[in-house]
Amino acid sequence: MIPKYRKQFNQEFSEEKYQQLKDILKQKSGIEPSFRISESPMILTKAFKEKLLDTSESIISQIKGLPAETLQKAIPENCRVPNDTDQPHFFTIDFGICKSANGEIEPQLIELQAFPSLYAFQKVFEDTFCEVYPFLSEISNTMPHEDFKQYLKDLIVGDENPENVILLEIFPEKQKTAIDFALTEQLLGIKTVCLTKVKKEGKKLYYEKNGQLLEIKRIYNRVIFDELDRIPNLKTEFDFREEVDVKWITHPNWFFKISKFLLPLLKHQFVPKSYFLHEFPENEKLEDFVLKPLFSFAGSGVNLNPTKETTDTIEDKENYILQRKVNYEPVFEDINGDFSKAEIRLLYIWKENEDHPILLENLGRMTKAAMVNVDFNKKDAIWIGSSNAFFGEG
Structure with a gap:
């Protein structure tokens, strides 16, 4: 969408640089990415970014204005977890990159969640794009890496010792997002623990580290609670619905409260009816x-x-x-003159007792298929998969 930067990227691109991008990600994380990495970043205008941010501000304001009892209706009875919080710790919002009737490129809301996405990975991904293609640093995220780290540390670890904080997932080694877990461990010094390994004594939870039981005081939750019932013969000592002495980051109820449930309630020119x-x-x-x-x-x-x-x-x-x-507009030209469509997810955190979330990063997904999901793409397609958006003048 910015001819200058798109032309430069396409001129500099090579299969060797693409392999270098993936090799650096593997080197930094110790894990091979298990989802497809797009060859290309998404290069968008600052004017488009303003549309994204203005729409997000409107959506956030509308959600804050909803009665608590309206949000509570979104939680299935069998999925209610005790000790709910007044607001979520995470807020992510997905937009399709579309074209309006008058020919303008515009965002259209696709989905929103109060569930953590690939925060640690996307920051490393952006930095890695800049390592392989240094000119991208001119239009990269202005937030220094140390500030990014501190924001996440304050949110997830808080005042606790990192060894009393865990990233909780079900069979984490089998998850496509395992690379993000590894990078989160590096960033915050916390351990990824499988739900089946959590031990419970009274109201306290524990996990084992080097043969020693350590108390869990904060959970960076990556388990999608309602999916647990679909796993046959799952044996755990701890049920989410039990009252336990632990701080959820973020509380599981928010997975339901900030979800597609809200879409019929929101109004904006960039929110499809x-x-x-x-x-x-x-x-x-x-x-x-x-x-x-x-x-x-x-x-x-x-x-x-x-x-x-x-x-x-x-x-x-x-x-x-x-x-x-909505009609996704193919705007990202590849080296063969073909074009990819895309979605962009804005990654916010929402600090406790603060009125407004903070935008930390973004996540891009590129495709040449009908749905923005890499599983639906042809195997030989390029400019598809996980990406990161850069915003420049133009």
């Missing part, structure tokens, strides 16, 4: 909408072309939304 399935009006056309289950993750269950036959078979219609389709 959405309805709960059971409230879909007769004057709207089903073919203009995408069907999404409220509590899916990574695009699972999304139906791009729902029919009345499909929606009629759904019994729990209150757990689905219909979101007006």
Whole structure:
């Protein structure tokens, strides 16, 4: 979208540099990335960034204005966790990069979550792009690495000893985001622990380190709670719904409260109209909408072309939304003259007792397929996968 920088990147690009990018990421983390790394960054204008930020500000204000009881309705009864908090520690918001009717490139809200994304990885990813392509430093994130680290440390570790803080996941070594876990451990000095390894005595939780049981006082939670029921024969000493002496970062209830559940409640020119399935009006056309289950993750269950036959078979219609389709615009030109579409996720943290979240980083996802999910791409496609956005004049 900025011809000057796009031209320079494409001229400098080579398969050797792409391999170097991946090798540095592996060297820094000790882990091979298990998701596809895009060959290219997303280079966007500062004017587009302003649209992103203005829309995010509006959405944040609208959410803050919602009654607490409205948000509580989003939590399934069997997923309620005690000791809820007044606000989440994380806030992420996804926008599609689209074209308006008058031909302007604009963001369109796709999804929002109060669940941590790849914060540690994306900072290292951005730095690595700049190492391989030094000119990108001119338009990189202005937040120094030490400030970024301090923000996350204050939020996740707080005043505790790092050994009493864990990153909690279910079978972390099998997760696609394992590279982020490794980089988080390096950044904060905390340990990644599988839920099956957590021990419980009374209301206290423990994990084992070097043969010693250590008390868990804060949990950087990466477990998607409602997915636990889908794992057969899962044995744990600790159930999320139990009352325990631990501080959640962020509390599991917020996974449901800040979710697709909110989309029908939000209004903005860059927020596509959405309805709960059971409230879909007769004057709207089903073919203009995408069907999404409220509590899916990574695009699972999304139906791009729902029919009345499909929606009629759904019994729990209150757990689905219909979101007006948006047209992703292919704006990122590759070295062959083909173009990729993309989404951008803004990664905020929300410090306790502070009125407003802080934007730390961004995450890009590039595709040449109908859905922004690398699993749907052709294997020989380029300029697809996980990326990072840079913003410059132009």
